[in-house]
Amino acid sequence: MAESFLLEIVTPSRKLLSKDVEEVSAPACMGEIGVLSGHAPMLTMLNPGVISYKKGAESGAIAAGRGYAEVLPDKTTILIETAELDSEIDPESARQSLSKAEDALKNLTQDDPGYQDASDSYELALARVRLKERHKG
């Protein structure tokens, strides 16, 4: 059995998760990272997407917006503004917000000031839908 470490996910309105896990993977700004116990200390920005964790046979995932992850050998802290546990996501509204975000993105080009925000919310909506569909299948 692999060694476990503490994973904490906090948002401005609540502590979303505090749990012993064995493995975490998250969409860091320079590419997907996987964190195991004893990882070198690191501070990275996170892109919107799916954060997933594993402990033995148990696993879980979170749809998250932009944030930061602080990785220490025995503890990983993730700060995110908006995040949802997979059990909290309503598939219907997730799909609706995805198509809304898609439309918003279509009308913008890379140079528009709102492009970054729109693409962020698109990524977040996509992450939510993906999470839901993965669970069904």
Place this chain on the structure above:
Amino acid sequence: MPSLRDIKRRIKSVKNTQQITKAMKMVSAAKLKRAQDEIIAARPYAEKMLSLISSLAAKTPSESHPLLRAASGENPKTAVIFITSDRGLCGSFNAVLLRTVERFLREAEYGVNLYLIGKRGIEHFKRRDIEVVKSRPYGSARPKYGHAVEIAHNVINSYLGGEVNEVRIIYSEFKSALAQRPVVQKLLPITPEKLAEAEEFQVEMLFEPSKDEVLSSLLPKYVEVQVFRALLESSASEHGARMTAMDSASKNASSMIGGLTLKYNRLRQAAITKELMEIIGGAEALKG
């Protein structure tokens, strides 16, 4: 001399008022509990954010980022975010805040740009000759992080644009349900002394993409968190103040009802006595 019926009517109306104040007190107590929980729930995020920034800022010179550097604009101006409540009936809550902001305006050496949150503050400054850049109601729902982000971005932009060289926030700090204190807090520039209070890391870290980029994206977040905290504190203070005010209003109503009932009974008794006397007097007259 009020008639019996008048007093009875008074008692009834005071009783109605008391019922309302009692209900409002109970509602405020419930809301206060929730607001307190929210302050506690927001704490881990704010603390973590602060410790990240302080450890980063300690390793970088203060000139490296415009939000850390003291601005030196030619026309010094201060931006003030002023938070009040939307609704009244909360004792001296808003009065105290308004007094604080008035004093601040009197003593300010430079021009002031106001950002108002809460209808009470907006009403107060409606007819005044003061530049109000932005105003919005507090909103009846609980404070959202998104609101804080919006306000924070406004002031950060005007700070970076050189319109103002200082940003302060005036709100009511929540001490306990009975005590709220108005505070004037400096928001920008972010001073390193303040950051030094937080704990520091002992270990060297890897930064992705780079230390500077992480720091410059974290600093605005810090301002957001501060504004959000002010909103939460203000909401808890408002409910605390309303609870206390409604409690004393209910007590006042009780003592008023007591006084009025006494008066009513005395008057009733006097009326009965008078009637008896009249009857007896009449009977005596007939006898004789």
